[in-house]
Structure formats: structure tokens, C-alpha cells
Amino acid sequence: MLKINNLHAQIEDGAEILKGINLEIKPGEVHAIMGPNGSGKSTLSSVIAGKEDYEVTDGEIDFEGEDLLEMGADERAHKGIFLSFQYPVEIPGVTVTNFIKTAINETRKAQGLEEMGASEMLKLIRENAEKLGIRKDFLSRSLNEGFSGGEKKRNEIFQMMMLNPKLAILDETDSGLDIDALRIVADGVNAFKNENNAVLVITHYQRLLDYIVPDFVHVLSDGKIIKSGGKELAHELEARGYDWVIEEAAV
Numbered sequence: 001m002l003k004i005n006n007l008h009a010q011i012e013d014g015a016e017i018l019k020g021i022n023l024e025i026k027p028g029e030v031h032a033i034m035g036p037n038g039s040g041k042s043t044l045s046s047v048i049a050g051k052e053d054y055e056v057t058d059g060e061i062d063f064e065g066e067d068l069l070e071m072g073a074d075e076r077a078h079k080g081i082f083l084s085f086q087y088p089v090e091i092p093g094v095t096v097t098n099f100i101k102t103a104i105n106e107t108r109k110a111q112g113l114e115e116m117g118a119s120e121m122l123k124l125i126r127e128n129a130e131k132l133g134i135r136k137d138f139l140s141r142s143l144n145e146g147f148s149g150g151e152k153k154r155n156e157i158f159q160m161m162m163l164n165p166k167l168a169i170l171d172e173t174d175s176g177l178d179i180d181a182l183r184i185v186a187d188g189v190n191a192f193k194n195e196n197n198a199v200l201v202i203t204h205y206q207r208l209l210d211y212i213v214p215d216f217v218h219v220l221s222d223g224k225i226i227k228s229g230g231k232e233l234a235h236e237l238e239a240r241g242y243d244w245v246i247e248e249a250a251v
């Protein structure tokens with residue numbers, strides 16, 4: 001599904017952040033990227049999603065046989081790549097429901113499909129809201145306006161479930177991710193997962209991976225993946241920290 005080869009990227013003033021990333025994600029897989037603060041985790045997710053603050057200087061990203069780097073962020077989203085916090089804006093007067101309706105129909109339009117019928121849309125909203133324990137009054141609130149941390153999470157995961165991407169990238173940058181928020185994210189991901197889609201969870205916290213069990217865990221340090229393993233690697237990192245991996249990689 002996603003194949004990243006020797007990816008190098010820099011910020012606009014020239015400092016290189018990603019220094020040769022290789023990563024392959026197949027349908028049905030859950031990958032976790034862990035690593036110390038400042039190692040380039042959010043940069044990697046931004047570069048995959050096509051945010052413009054970064055310049056790719058070398059390497060390739062292939063998504064379902066197509067060159068992702070040739071596409072803008074919107075096109076990537078329409079192809080089925082979802083990045084959490086892509087829509088964090090507050091939009092007074094636009095409800096959670098109306099926002100997601102518009103997003104879905106824009107995606108369908110870009111894919112050459114007709115708008116989703118009102119009853120089908122309503123059914124989908126009900127199903128996903130139920131899975132996430134979202135109540136009716138939440139759906140009619142203004143997008144992100146006065147949302148608590150947990151409500152923002154819930155909305156973000158709701159957007160993911162509604163848009164039903166092929167690859168969902170969840171960058172858990174929020175250091176205030178409490179146990180409720182962890183559960184919201186994990187329940188959502190576990191309900192979303194199937195053999196045709198894939199999830200890339202980016203996190204500083206091992207704890208999240210107790211709820212979302214990854215097939216692969218990668219350690220990012222100074223812009224490179226320096227170690228990959230199975231879910232047990234996350235536990236080892238929790239117990240021993242990152243230094244030993246960094247030392248091992250330096251040998």
C-alpha cells in the first residue's frame with residue numbers, strides 16, 4: 001500500500017529532518033512509530049500527508065502504485081490518506097455533522113462519484129457515532145468550538161471513521177492524552193481496522209500501544225528508523241527507554 005524509500009526531507013531554511021526513511025506498510029497492518037521528542041515523527045506524518053512546510057530532497061513515496069510526491073495534500077486525502085489533526089480548525093456555525101458531510105461529498109466528487117444520499121449519510125453517521133459513544137447533541141455542536149481534549153479526539157476519530165481512509169495516520173502529539181482519550185483513539189482504531197486498510201500510529205507513549213496492538217514497531221531517531229520489531233519492542237522501550245537502541249544503532 002505505502003512504500004517509502006530513502007526519504008529525505010528538510011524544513012524550508014534547509015535543516016534536514018528526515019535522513020533516509022525506509023518503510024513499507026501493507027493492507028491489514030498496524031504500524032507504530034515511536035521515538036524521542038524531536039526525532040522527526042510529526043515531520044514524517046506531515047510529509048506523507050503532503051503538508052507544504054517541508055521539502056523532499058531525495059527518495060520516493062509510492063501509494064498503491066502511484067507517486068505520492070507528485071500529489072498535493074488534497075489529492076492525497078482523496079486517494080485515501082487520512083492524517084489526524086488535518087482539520088483542527090474551529091468553525092463557528094458549522095456543525096460536526098455538516099462538516100463531515102461536506103468532507104465526504106468533496107472526496108466523492110474528487111473520486112468521480114455522486115453525492116452520498118441523505119439517508120445513507122444519516123445511517124453512516126448513526127453507525128459511527130454509536131461505535132464511538134457520540135451523542136446526538138455533540139453532532140450538532142459547532143466544529144471544535146470549546147471542545148475539550150477528549151471531545152477533539154472523539155471528533156477526530158469520528159472523522160476518520162466517516163471518511164474511511166485506506167491509510168490512517170494518527171500522530172499523537174498531545175502530551176495531555178489522558179486515559180479516556182487513549183481509549184477513544186484505541187476503540188476507534190480497533191473498530192476501523194480491517195484487512196483492506198492500514199494504520200500508522202505515531203506516538204511517544206507506549207501506553208497507547210497497550211490498547212492498539214501494532215504488528216510492527218519502528219524507532220525513529222534523528223530522522224532515521226534505527227530499529228524495527230514486533231509489539232514486544234514497544235514494551236522493551238517502555239522498560240528500557242530509547243538510549244540503548246540509539247547506542248546499538250551507532251555501533
Ligand code: ADP
Nearest residue numbers: 011017035036037038039040041042043044053
Ligand atoms: P517529533 O514529532 O518526533 O517530536 P518533529 O518532526 O516535530 O519531531 O520535529 C523534528 C525536528 O524538526 C525538531 O528539531 C523540530 O524542532 C524541527 N522542526 C519540525 N518542523 C519544523 C518547522 N516547521 N520549522 C522548524 N523546525 C521544525
Ligand code: MG
Nearest residue numbers: 037038042173
Ligand atoms: Mg514533538
Ligand code: MG
Nearest residue numbers: 041042043173
Ligand atoms: Mg511530534
